[in-house]
Amino acid sequence: MTRQPSASLLDALGNLLGPKGFSVDADAMAPWLTDWRGKYHGRAAAMLSPATTDEVAAIVRLCAEAQVALVPQGGNSGMVGGATPDTSGDQLLLSLRRMNRVRQIDEAGQLAVAEAGVILENFHNAVLAHGLRFPLTLGGKGSATIGGLVSTNAGGTQVLRHGSMRALTLGIEAVLPDGSIFDGLAPLKKDNRGYDLRHLFCGAEGTLGVVTAASLHLVPVAAARRTAWIGIDSPEDALLLLRRVDAAIGRELEGFELIPHNCLDAVLRHIPQTRAPLSVAQPWYVLLELAGESDPTLGEALEQQLATALDAGLIRDVVIAKSDSESEGFWRLRDSISEAERAEGPALQHDVSVPVDLMPAFIADNPRRLDIAFPGARALSFGHLGDGNVHHHVQPPIGVDGAGWIAEHGASVSRLVYSHVLELGGSISAEHGIGQMKRDIMAEIDSPARLTALRGVKAGLDPKGIFNPGKLIA
Numbered sequence: 001m002t003r004q005p006s007a008s009l010l011d012a013l014g015n016l017l018g019p020k021g022f023s024v025d026a027d028a029m030a031p032w033l034t035d036w037r038g039k040y041h042g043r044a045a046a047m048l049s050p051a052t053t054d055e056v057a058a059i060v061r062l063c064a065e066a067q068v069a070l071v072p073q074g075g076n077s078g079m080v081g082g083a084t085p086d087t088s089g090d091q092l093l094l095s096l097r098r099m100n101r102v103r104q105i106d107e108a109g110q111l112a113v114a115e116a117g118v119i120l121e122n123f124h125n126a127v128l129a130h131g132l133r134f135p136l137t138l139g140g141k142g143s144a145t146i147g148g149l150v151s152t153n154a155g156g157t158q159v160l161r162h163g164s165m166r167a168l169t170l171g172i173e174a175v176l177p178d179g180s181i182f183d184g185l186a187p188l189k190k191d192n193r194g195y196d197l198r199h200l201f202c203g204a205e206g207t208l209g210v211v212t213a214a215s216l217h218l219v220p221v222a223a224a225r226r227t228a229w230i231g232i233d234s235p236e237d238a239l240l241l242l243r244r245v246d247a248a249i250g251r252e253l254e255g256f257e258l259i260p261h262n263c264l265d266a267v268l269r270h271i272p273q274t275r276a277p278l279s280v281a282q283p284w285y286v287l288l289e290l291a292g293e294s295d296p297t298l299g300e301a302l303e304q305q306l307a308t309a310l311d312a313g314l315i316r317d318v319v320i321a322k323s324d325s326e327s328e329g330f331w332r333l334r335d336s337i338s339e340a341e342r343a344e345g346p347a348l349q350h351d352v353s354v355p356v357d358l359m360p361a362f363i364a365d366n367p368r369r370l371d372i373a374f375p376g377a378r379a380l381s382f383g384h385l386g387d388g389n390v391h392h393h394v395q396p397p398i399g400v401d402g403a404g405w406i407a408e409h410g411a412s413v414s415r416l417v418y419s420h421v422l423e424l425g426g427s428i429s430a431e432h433g434i435g436q437m438k439r440d441i442m443a444e445i446d447s448p449a450r451l452t453a454l455r456g457v458k459a460g461l462d463p464k465g466i467f468n469p470g471k472l473i474a
Contacts, residue, residue, distance in 0.1 A: 002069040002466055004090040005045045009066045013048060013092075016058055021049045021098065032093060035084045036077050036140075037342075040436065042085035044071070044093040051098045053173060053181060053212040060210070060466075061179030063092065069466050070094045072206035074116060074148030077140040079351065080435030082152065082205045082471050091469075096147050099212060102126045110218045111170055111187055116147025116211050123216075132218040135162040135254075139335035147211045153203035155431030157334070160386035161254045161291075162219070164431065166202040171215035174201050177208070177462040185215045200457070205433050206468040208461045222291035224298045227327035228306060231282030231317035235360035238286050238385055241314055242356075245288065246386075249301050255289035256386035257334050258359075263382050266340040267333050274333060277319050286315075286385075287334050289327070337382060341393055346402040348394040348410050352421045353430035356388040363390065366420050370394060373416055374409055389430040392417060411441075419445060434472045443474035 014022040023029060029047045034040065048070075050056045063070055069091040073083040085091040096116040102123065104113040107130050114123055120134075120141040127134055138144065138156035148154075150172070155164045162168065170187035174197075184198055201211055232238050238258050246253055261281055268274055278285075292298045302320065309315045321327040341347060354362050367379040376397025383391040394413050396405035418428045418441055428434075434442055443451060451473075458465075458473050 001067075002090065002464070002469060003067045004088075005063075005066065005068045005092060009062060009068060010046055012062055013046065013059065016062075017048060017050060017055065021051060021055070023047045023049070029093065032073060032076055032095065033085065035081045037079060037081075040081035040084040041087070042071075042091070043087055043089035044085045044091055045089055047093045047095055049095045049098045053099075053175065056094075056096075056099075056175045056210060056212055057179050057181050059094065060175050060177065063466055064178055064464060067464050067466065068092060069469050070210070071468055072096065072147070072151070072210045074145030074151075075119065075140070075143035077143045078148065078152060078435060079349070079432040080429075080437040082433050082435030082468070083148070084436070086470055094210060096145065096210070096212070099147075103213065105130050105132070105218075107132065109187070110220070111215055112218055113171075113185060113213060113215050114146045115213045116145060116150075118146045120144045120146065120149065127218055128221065131221055133221050134168070134216060135219050136165060136168055139338065146214055146216070150202055150211050150214050151204060151206050152433040153431070155384070155387070155389060157255050157257060157331075157384065159384060159389070159431075160256055161251075166199055168217045169198060169202055169214050170217055172198045172201050172211060173213040174209045174211045177464065177467050181212075182209070185213060187215045187217075203433070205435065205472045207458055207472050209467060223293050224291070225324065225327060226290045226298050226302045227321040227330050228286075228288045228302060229277035229319050229321075229330050230286040230288060230306070230315050231278050231280070232284045232286055232315050233282075234284060235363045235381075235385070237314055238284060239357070239360055241286060241309055242385060244309065244314075245305050248305050249290060252290040252292035252298060252301075253288075253386070254291045255287065257287040257383065258385040259285045259287060259334060259337070259382045260380055261285070262380055263337045263341070264333060266344050267336045270340040270343040271332075271336045274329075274336065277330060277333075278317050280317065282316050287330055337391075341380070344395070346396065346406050348406060348413055348417075350390075350392040350394070350414065350417050350428075351430050351432040352390050352392055352417070352426055352428055353388045354390065354421060354424045354426035356385070358424050358426075359385060359388050359390060362420065362424060362426075363392075366392065366417060369416060369420060370413065374413060376400075377409075377413065388426070414441060415445065422446065436471055439470070439472060439474050
């Protein structure tokens with residue numbers, strides 16, 4: 001069990017960090033004590049904002065000795081309450097936002113070393129100045145931090161080609177629960193010294209220690225980019241189109257997003273300065289993007305594939321962006337879905353994955369299962385068809401008190417969704433993590449063997465349970 005921080009511990013932390021790094025001011029802490037969705041609200045005895053890895057290590061040593069809990073936090077843009085302290089007021093919020101240096105950019109080696117508090121959008125801009133890019137992006141790029149992205153093994157819209165954060169993380173620097181510093185930043189291609197601690201920290205959600213920096217894989221800036229917005233009849237047809245384009249173009253296929261018309265309609269109603277790319281509404285849309293070397297060659301290959309698909313009746317309509325700004329406009333529609341859905345009213349949001357070939361079946365079958373069990377419930381599915389990641393939102397029936405319906409039925413609805421996902425061999429968390437939102441349901445329905453292994457790792461590395469208690473593992 002962790003303990004309440006003593007006055008002497010708080011004094012020691014204040015002396016260590018100084019006024020820039022230590023705060024007990026309620027107003028200063030308030031924005032960081034509620035998660036991005038506004039679902040979880042916590043309290044903290046103090047907010048600690050170290051500027052160096054050595055300061056983090058000193059904090060951890062003091063808190064380990066006092067057995068006081070630490071909650072690591074980056075941009076506070078997570079979706080499952082993984083960076084929100086509990087309501088006891090006994091935990092300390094460990095903010096990494098001051099650790100915001102890009103320590104190194106190696107153009108020849110195509111890698112960079114960035115500290116945990118570097119904001120993703122700033123990192124994009126920093127490496128772009130060197131003719132390189134970091135091939136992971138998401139809607140929250142203006143607030144999400146490198147440490148948070150590593151700790152949640154973030155995905156985003158380019159996983160199809162480049163993989164998730166785990167694939168892009170070549171090395172890790174982290175402070176362990178005893179205050180020792182693990183320096184694993186060297187981007188070794190071969191390292192057989194037992195368990196892969198780099199991968200262990202990717203997705204650990206701050207429960208095994210705190211990531212302070214990461215070595216990250218970069219790629220050259222794409223000389224050409226071609227983006228298409230495609231109207232289509234069904235997810236089944238979208239999967240056929242994915243297979244066709246992947247077989248014909250393959251290496252350049254970087255994004256393939258599936259969007260129902262209901263999601264687009266919500267974006268157009270709630271997000272200013274947005275417009276529908278096609279003149280006639282379609283049941284479903286695909287947002288497809290290629291990135292490669294030669295603009296004429298890339299454009300010709302895409303146009304040929306889409307023309308063939310049109311002739312075959314596989315797609316209904318299509319528009320290809322004529323400029324980068326038009327491409328960004330297409331992506332803004334996709335990236336604004338969560339914001340628009342939130343404006344629509346309360347909903348149960350499920351970030352799940354299933355095998356790619358089974359994604360259309362899940363999208364078709366799960367709403368039917370929901371309607372049988374919860375008449376009138378409405379399900380919207382959108383997401384990364386190319387990697388099987390479904391964002392599956394369940395809305396209350398029309399005309400009911402939405403918040404009351406969710407309070408009464410929400411847990412049972414999610415259990416039905418997640419059980420269906422596991423039945424198909426999928427995962428109840430594709431890219432957002434477990435946090436506190438999915439902790440209990442994972443403990444209830446996921447594989448006992450998986451849970452035993454996770455608990456064993458946690459107990460071995462953090463025997464005092466000081467790192468992010470109450471998250472990920474029940």
